[in-house]
Amino acid sequence: MAKPSSSATPSLIFDSPTIQIKDVSEEDLRGTIELLNGLGGSGQIPDDCNTKGFYSDIIRGHLRQRRLERGRLTYLLSVKPAVSNRYGFLHGGFVAAAAEFSSIACARTVMAEDKELFLGELSISYLSGAPPNAEVIIDASILRSGKHLNVVAIDFRLQKTGKLVYTARSTLYNMPMAKL
Structure with a gap:
């Protein structure tokens, strides 16, 4: 340690x-x-x-990609102690980090590679808690894709029951990369 x-x-x-x-x-x-x-x-x-990228490595380490297509992607998340709160449920901060990560990845499926993007808005509804050792399906899909912004909806459902536990919506702004 x-x-x-x-x-x-x-x-x-x-x-x-x-x-x-x-x-x-x-x-x-x-x-x-x-x-x-x-x-x-x-x-x-x-x-x-x-170190640089440490936080992103933690997020990617807990997500497994299940499906990828233009404008939509699905991850599987296992609720383990490293991403749990003191009561064993999925930590709200990790829900936000997973929502941001999956919304950026989803937006990347529909936008040009030479565009930069940044998170402008992220709203999350914590409807219930994901219990210890549960498997959570994260489904992200593009609601709107335009020249300057993308709006992505993210649903978090328990794999076992299909119960919706968290829902999020993000707005990502596109920016042209600087030509240096």
């Missing part, structure tokens, strides 16, 4: 309350601080994780 870039791991919140909040008892404040400290997230990023 990689060592963090800093040997000191600071706590998220001070160990003892040093502030006072109107109408909040010290006991409630202490309980809240203990909860926040227990969530973690204050450690340093290990050096081997602080």
